[in-house]
Amino acid sequence: MEETTAPSNFLRAIIEEDLATGRHTNVVTRFPPEPNGYLHIGHAKAICVDFGMAADFGGRCHLRFDDTNPEAEDTEYVDAIEADVRWLGFDWGEHLYFASSYFPEMYRLAEQLILDGKAYVDSLSGDEIRTYRGSVTEPGTPSPYRDRSVDENLDLFRRMRAGEFPDGAHVLRAKGDLASPNMKLRDPPLYRIRHAHHHRTGDEWCIYPMYDYAHPLEDALEHVTHSICTLEFDNNRAVYDWVVENCDVPARPRQYEFARLNLAWTMMSKRKLLLLVNEGHVNGWDDPRMPTLAGLRRRGVTPEAIRDFCDRVGVAKANSLVDIEMLEHSIRDDLNHRAPRVLAVLDPLRVVITNFPDNHIEQLDADYWPHDVPKEGSRSVPFTRELFIERADFMQDPPSGFHRLAPGREVRLRYGYFITCNEVITDEQGNIAELRCTYDPETRGGNAPDGRKVKSTLHWVSATESVPVTVRLYDHLFTVPDPAAVEDFRTVLNPDSVQTITGYVEPAVLREAPSSRYQFERLGYFFADPVDSLGEDLVFNRIVTLRDAYAKKLAAEPTQAAAEPKAPKAPKAPKEAKAKQTAVVLPLAPALQAVLDAACEVHPNRASIESWIRTEVLRELKERNLDELKLHGPRLGRLVALIDNGSISSRVAKQVFAEMLGNDVEPEAVVDAKGWRQLNDPAAVQAAVDAVIARHPDELARARDGNPRLKGFFVGKVLAETNGQANPQLVNDLVDTALAAG
Numbered sequence: 001m002e003e004t005t006a007p008s009n010f011l012r013a014i015i016e017e018d019l020a021t022g023r024h025t026n027v028v029t030r031f032p033p034e035p036n037g038y039l040h041i042g043h044a045k046a047i048c049v050d051f052g053m054a055a056d057f058g059g060r061c062h063l064r065f066d067d068t069n070p071e072a073e074d075t076e077y078v079d080a081i082e083a084d085v086r087w088l089g090f091d092w093g094e095h096l097y098f099a100s101s102y103f104p105e106m107y108r109l110a111e112q113l114i115l116d117g118k119a120y121v122d123s124l125s126g127d128e129i130r131t132y133r134g135s136v137t138e139p140g141t142p143s144p145y146r147d148r149s150v151d152e153n154l155d156l157f158r159r160m161r162a163g164e165f166p167d168g169a170h171v172l173r174a175k176g177d178l179a180s181p182n183m184k185l186r187d188p189p190l191y192r193i194r195h196a197h198h199h200r201t202g203d204e205w206c207i208y209p210m211y212d213y214a215h216p217l218e219d220a221l222e223h224v225t226h227s228i229c230t231l232e233f234d235n236n237r238a239v240y241d242w243v244v245e246n247c248d249v250p251a252r253p254r255q256y257e258f259a260r261l262n263l264a265w266t267m268m269s270k271r272k273l274l275l276l277v278n279e280g281h282v283n284g285w286d287d288p289r290m291p292t293l294a295g296l297r298r299r300g301v302t303p304e305a306i307r308d309f310c311d312r313v314g315v316a317k318a319n320s321l322v323d324i325e326m327l328e329h330s331i332r333d334d335l336n337h338r339a340p341r342v343l344a345v346l347d348p349l350r351v352v353i354t355n356f357p358d359n360h361i362e363q364l365d366a367d368y369w370p371h372d373v374p375k376e377g378s379r380s381v382p383f384t385r386e387l388f389i390e391r392a393d394f395m396q397d398p399p400s401g402f403h404r405l406a407p408g409r410e411v412r413l414r415y416g417y418f419i420t421c422n423e424v425i426t427d428e429q430g431n432i433a434e435l436r437c438t439y440d441p442e443t444r445g446g447n448a449p450d451g452r453k454v455k456s457t458l459h460w461v462s463a464t465e466s467v468p469v470t471v472r473l474y475d476h477l478f479t480v481p482d483p484a485a486v487e488d489f490r491t492v493l494n495p496d497s498v499q500t501i502t503g504y505v506e507p508a509v510l511r512e513a514p515s516s517r518y519q520f521e522r523l524g525y526f527f528a529d530p531v532d533s534l535g536e537d538l539v540f541n542r543i544v545t546l547r548d549a550y551a552k553k554l555a556a557e558p559t560q561a562a563a564e565p566k567a568p569k570a571p572k573a574p575k576e577a578k579a580k581q582t583a584v585v586l587p588l589a590p591a592l593q594a595v596l597d598a599a600c601e602v603h604p605n606r607a608s609i610e611s612w613i614r615t616e617v618l619r620e621l622k623e624r625n626l627d628e629l630k631l632h633g634p635r636l637g638r639l640v641a642l643i644d645n646g647s648i649s650s651r652v653a654k655q656v657f658a659e660m661l662g663n664d665v666e667p668e669a670v671v672d673a674k675g676w677r678q679l680n681d682p683a684a685v686q687a688a689v690d691a692v693i694a695r696h697p698d699e700l701a702r703a704r705d706g707n708p709r710l711k712g713f714f715v716g717k718v719l720a721e722t723n724g725q726a727n728p729q730l731v732n733d734l735v736d737t738a739l740a741a742g
Contacts, residue, residue, distance in 0.1 A: 009314060009315035009316070010258075010315070010317060011049070011053060011226075011228065011256060011258060011315055012053070012056075012315075014226070014256060015027055015053060015057055015226060018225070018226075019057065024225045026057075026058070026059050026225070027053065027054050027057040027058070027059030027060075027225055027226060028054065028059055028060055028061075028062070028222070028223055028224045028225045028226070029050045029051070029053055029054045029059065029060075029061045029062070029224065029225070029226050029227075029228060030050065030061060030062040030063075030064050030097075030218075030219065030222065030224050030227065031046060031047055031050040031051065031061060031062070031063055031064070031085070032064045032065070032066045032215065032218070033065060033066065033081050034065070034066045034067070034068075034069065034072075034073065035065050035066075035067055035073045035074065035075075035077035035078045035081060035199070036069065036072035036073050036074075036077060036270060036274075037077060037270035037271075037273060037274055037285075038077065038080050038081075038084070038270075038273075038285040038286075038292040038293070038294050039080070039081055039084045039085075039292060039293045039294075040268060040270070040273065040290075040291045040292045040293065041261065041263060041266070041268075041291045041292075041293070041296065041306065041327070042260055042261040042262070042263070042268045042291075043084075043293070044088060044261075044293060044306050044307075044309075044310055045260070045261040045310045045313060046228075046230065046260075046261075047085060047088055047090060048088075048307055048310040048311070049228055049258065049310075049315060050228055051085075051090040053226070053228070059225075060092075060093065060095060061090070061092060061095075062092060062095040062096075062097055062222055062224070063081075063082070063085060063092035063095065063096050063097070064096075064097040064098065064099065064218060064222070065078060065081070065097070065098045065099065065100075066099050066211065066214070066215065066218075067098055067099050067100050067198070067199065067200060068099050068100070068208050068209055068210070068211060068214050069194075069208065070194060070196040070197060070198040070199065070208065071194065071196045073198075073199055074199055075199050075200075078199070080285070080294065082096075084293040084294065087293065087297060087303055088293065088303045088306065088307065089303050089304075089307060095222075097218070097222060098200060099209075099214050099218055100198060100200045100201050102214070102217065102218055102221060103201065103204075103205055103209070105217070105221065106209050106213070106214060106217055107161065107207075109217065109247045109248065109249075110157070110172060110190060110191060110209075110213075111154065111157065111158075112247070112248065113174065113190070113246065113247065114150060114153045114154050114157060114172075115150060115154070116246075117150060117175070118174060118175050118246055119153070119172055119173065119174050119175060119190060120143075120145065120146055120147075120148050120153050120172070120173060120175060121145065121148065121152075121153045121156040121157055121160070121170050121171070121172055121173075122143050122145045122146070122170065122171050122172075122173045122187075123145050123169065123170050124143055124144075124145065125168065126168065129143070129171070129189075133178075133183060133186045133187075134178070134183070134186065136181075136183070139178055139179040139186075140178035140179070140183075140186040140187070141178070142178060143173075143187070146175070146187070156170060157172055157191075160172070160191070160193055160206075160207050161205075161206070161207055163195070163206045165193055166193070166195070167192075167193050167194060167195055168192075168193065169193060170193065171189050171190075171191065171192050171193075172189065172190045172191035172192075172207075173187045173188065173189050173190060174187060174188050174189075174190055174213075174239075174242065174243075174246075175187060176188055176239075176242065180238075182235055182238050183235075184212070184235045184236055184238055184239050185238050185239060185242065188210070188212055188213075188239045188242075189210050189212075189213075190209065190210055190212075190213040191207050191208065191209055191210065191213070192207065192208060192210065193206060193207050194206065194207070194208050212236055212239040212240065212243070213239075213243055215227075215240065216239075216240040216241075216243040216244045216253070216255075217243060217244075217247065217249060219244075219251075219253040220244055220247075220249035220250065220251045220252070220253055221249060221250065221251075223250065223251045223253075224251070224253045225251075225253060225254075226253070226254065226256060227240070227253050227254065227255040227256065228255075228256050228257075228258065229255055229256070229257050229258075230257060230258060230259070230260035231257045231258065231259055231260060231317070231319060232260070233255070233257055234257050236255075237255045237257070240255045241254075241255075257317075258315050258316065258317065259315075259316045259317060259318055259319045259320065260319065261310075261313060261322060262319060262320065262321045262322060262484075263291065263321075263322050263324055263327065264321050264322065264323050264324045264481040264482065265324050265476040265477070265478055265480075265481055265483075266291045266324065266477070266478070266483075267291065267477070267478065267483050267484060267489060268291065268484065269484065272484075272489055273285075273290065273291075273292065275490070276290070276490075279490075280715075281490065281493055282477070286298045288300075288472070288474055288498075288541050289474055289477045289497050289498060290477070293306075298529070298530065298531070298541070299474065299527065299541050299543055300517055300525070300526070300527025300541055300543040301331055301543060302331075302334055302335075302338065304334050305330045305331045305333070305334035305335070306330070308330040308333065308334060309326065309327045309330035309331075312326055312329075312330060313326070321481070321482060324476075328544050328545075331525070331543060331544045332525070332544055332546070335517060335519065335525045335543065335544070336373065336519075337373055337375070338517060339517040339518050339519045339525050340368035340369065340377065340518060340519070341367070341368055341369065341370065341518070341519045341521050342368075342379075342505060342506050342508060342509055342518045342519070342520060342521070343366070343381060343414065343415075343459050343460060343461050343505070343506045343520070343521055344459070344461065344469075344503055344504065344505040344506070344518075344520035344521075344523060344526075345388040345389060345390055345459065345460065345461050345466075345503060345504050346390065346471055346473075346501060346503040346520075346523060347390055347391045347392065347501075348388035348389070348390075348391070348463075348503075348504060349388065349389055349390065349391040349393075349394055349432065349434075349435065350386060350387075350388060350433070350434045350435070350463060351386070351387045351388070351389055351419070351434070351435045351437055351460070351463075352385060352386055352387075352434060352435070352436050352437070353385050353386075353387065353419065353437055353438065353439050354422070354436055354437065354438055355438045355439060356383075356384070356385045356439060357385065358385050359385075360384070360385065361382050361383070361384055361462075361465065362382070362383040362384075363380040363381070363382060363383070364380065364381045364382075364383050364415045364416055364444075364445075365378055365379075365380060365381075365415070366378060366379055366380070366381045366414075366415040379506075379508040380508075381415055381416075381462075381506050381508070382462045382465040382506075382507065383416055383417075383462065384462040384463065384464050384465060386462070386463035386464055387413075387460045387461065387462060387463055388460060388461050388462075388463050388466065388504055389405070389435075389458050389459070389460045390458070390459070390522075391432075393405055393456075393458045394406065394421070394432070394435060396424055396432065399630070403455040403456040404456045404458060405419075405421050405435070405456070405458065406421065407421050407422075407423075407424060408420070408421065408422075409421060410454050411454050411455075411456045411457065411458055412443075412446050412454050412456070412457040412458070413439075413446075413457070413458055413460050414446070414457055414458065414459050414460065414521060415445070415446065416439075416444070416445075416446065416460070417439040417440055417441070417443045417444055417446075418439065418440045418443040418446075418448060418454060419437045419438065419439045419440075420437060420438055420439075420440075421435050421436075421437050422436050422437060422438060423435070423436035424436075459520075459521045459522050459523075461504045461505065461506050462506075463504075465506075465507055466504040466505060466506060466507065467504065467505050467506070467507055467509065467510060467536070467538065468502055468503070468504055469502070469503055469504070469505050469509075469538040469539065469540055470500060470501075470502060470503075470532075470537075470538070470539040470540070471500070471501050471502070471503040471526070471539075471540045471542065472498055472499070472500050472529075472539070472540070472541050472542065473498065473499040473500075473501065473542050474497065474498050474541065474542055475494060475496060475497050475498070475499075476494055476497065477493065477494055477497045478492050478493060478494055479492045479493070479494045479611070479650075480492045480611070494650075495649065495650055495728045496649075496650050496654070503540070505520070505538075505540075509528075509538065510536060510538075516528050517543070518540075519546075522546070523545075523546070524542050524543070524544060524545040524546050525542070525543040525544050525546075526540040526541065526542050526543060527540065527541045527543050528540055529541050591626050592613055592617065592626070594633070595613065595617075595631050595633040595636060596609055596610055596613055596633070597633070598632075598633025598634055598636075598637070599633045599634065599636040599637030599640065600637060601633075601634065601637065602634045602637035602638055602641070603637035603638065603640055603641040603644070605640065605641075605644055608640050608643070608644055609636065609637060609640045612636070612639075612640050613636075616654060616657055617629070617631065617636075620661065629661050630661065630663070630664075631661075632660075635660060635666060635667060638666065638667050638668065639653060639656060639657060639660070639667040640653075642656075642667060642668070642671065646678055646680055646727060647671065647677055647678055648671055648676055648677060648678050649678050649725075649727070649728060652671070652676045652678070652725075655674075655676070656670045656671060656674075656676065659674075676725070677725070678725055678726070678727050679722050679725040679726045679727060680727045680730065682730065682734070684722075684726075685718070685722065685726045685727065685730050685731060685734055686734055688718050688721040688722050688726060689714075689718050689731070689734045689735060689738055690738075691721060692714060692717040692718050692721055693714070693738055696713075696714070696717070699713060699714070700714075700739070703739045704739060714735045714738070714739070715728070715731050715732055715735050718731045718734075718735060719731060
């Protein structure tokens with residue numbers, strides 16, 4: 001066995017000791033998913049631990065499907081799980097197993113427990129069983145059926161197997177310890193009746209083993225040495241050990257628990273993720289907003305980035321809420337050496353170079369890779385009289401500290417020339433429509449022969465030679481860091497979790513293969529969608545932005561040598577309280593706290609305002625300082641009040657906020673001037689719903705036939721029909737009613 005250099009943790013220490021003392025001569029682990037949904041990022045950590053530990057010690061890891069619940073399982077999920085594990089970079093070889101393959105042996109062992117007087121058939125209802133079990137302060141009470149004879153129990157169990165009884169009529173229970181402080185040991189159930197079709201065994205069985213009975217038997221029959229689970233199974237270990245000790249099995253595996261991955265701004269419950277899919281809140285399991293491995297893959301995240309993230313999270317015994325910035329850091333770190341750089345503009349502002357020849361194309365040489373990435377390659381970028389730059393890169397009346405383009409100011413175009421803005425063209429509404437600029441032909445490549453300097457470099461594309469593409473800009477799917485803590489997680493879904501726009505990219509991207517990844521310079525990392533990108537009709541998903549707060553956080557942390565002496569450890573919290581300590585919200589900086597306090601004086605919803613500051617304001621502060629923002633507390637309060645009272649949507653509020661930054665304007669004035677007030681009139685929204693329904697009869701028929709994904713289609717069409725002004729919740733409700741009709 002080769003010596004491992006992987007980081008140490010308590011699981012690794014256990015395995016090393018077991019091998020050193022001869023308790024085990026090899027290492028066998030297993031990854032046991034239930035095929036009732038798609039794997040998510042939390043499962044990725046378990047996969048990396050299970051397969052990684054086995055690989056590090058020259059052992060093997062089994063892929064075993066825990067298919068003991070036929071009502072929720074499907075071969076679709078089996079196939080998807082196998083594909084995800086392989087995509088993540090792991091292989092189980094010949095060791096693919098199913099719990100259902102062991103059903104005959106599990107049944108035989110259950111009969112033996114009955115013969116040994118260690119199990120009985122109970123006829124209490126589920127509610128009665130819970131009552132008889134007692135409480136954390138009172139011991140359990142024996143079931144009136146606990147003393148049935150061996151013959152009666154065996155007869156009833158065989159008749160359960162034969163299908164004579166309905167669901168819930170009986171259950172097989174172990175004779176545990178009714179006085180045990182661990183309530184799991186108070187006569188745990190081993191088998192229940194389920195008349196349900198199984199995806200592998202069909203209708204052969206109508207009784208199915210409980211997880212706590214099946215799991216240890218599967219481990220033992222497969223000679224698993226280290227059964228690694230997450231912390232929620234801590235109390236189940238006592239049942240695991242009871243089953244192994246009381247059944248005639250060929251091995252004695254042991255269970256070890258580690259902290260599961262809880263990721264901020266993310267939902268990790270497969271049951272709740274299934275609701276998102278079935279209710280049409282997302283476009284399937286592979287929606288790029290989903291935390292599923294299929295969704296992350298569709299978004300453009302690589303398996304190497306996910307494995308790196310899991311390594312960074314590590315293996316611990318205490319639950320915590322991991323900041324999503326850590327995942328984004330791993331993604332950026334991976335893509336930095338994987339994604340070539342290209343030019344793209346997502347919010348175009350036309351620039352006319354008045355002294356550049358009309359109908360002339362000049363090819364500029366541009367590197368695919370920056371100097372710190374040891375790769376070579378370049379392409380030609382067309383430079384023409386008409387260009388696009390980002391609208392945010394120009395301000396007509398810029399505040400102090402804004403160094404990008406402005407009237408009379410000179411900037412550099414990436415790989416190109418210095419340009420100077422001479423004239424601003426506006427439309428009838430006063431919006432900036434076009435800039436008239438001149439270029440200095442002597443500055444090709446970005447340097448001036450006379451040595452003059454400019455303070456900003458802008459990205460750009462040719463307005464005539466660039467390629468229009470559909471771009472999806474993804475944000476968090478939820479509006480709060482811990483959606484699992486909200487009673488109805490659907491109430492905190494982010495209505496602006498995806499923004500679909502038309503952008504323009506340089507023509508070099510057409511020469512690349514589908515599913516290519518790029519860094520759009522100054523904008524982020526993007527992935528050509530493997531499903532929707534067809535030929536020259538490209539659709540790009542934003543994988544992640546360029547800002548990396550986690551990397552800055554790492555750089556700011558003191559080294560161990562420079563760190564202050566550690567304070568004495570605080571007394572341990574009680575176990576129940578400790579389990580709830582999953583996240584710490586850092587205090588705001590004093591200046592932002594003052595803004596928050598001032599905002600609350602005009603709008604008392606402190607939680608809403610603080611949430612806005614922690615998301616939108618802090619996002620802006622990554623590029624500009626607080627003085628540049630000219631953030632006015634009472635105005636911020638009035639902006640959030642407009643959201644809370646339904647006058648504007650969150651999406652519109654971001655646009656209003658952008659107008660307010662650096663400007664002396666009131667949010668109400670911006671909303672009224674732009675015509676952005678939210679449409680809350682049910683009659684008007686119903687008219688829009690009716691119009692959309694009338695135009696899409698085929699989609700309506702498919703939706704009423706049970707296709708859940710089409711709800712999102714109709715909601716999107718209605719929002720577009722109302723120019724994005726309709727109240728999203730009202731649209732959802734009216735679309736639900738329309739689809740249910742008929």
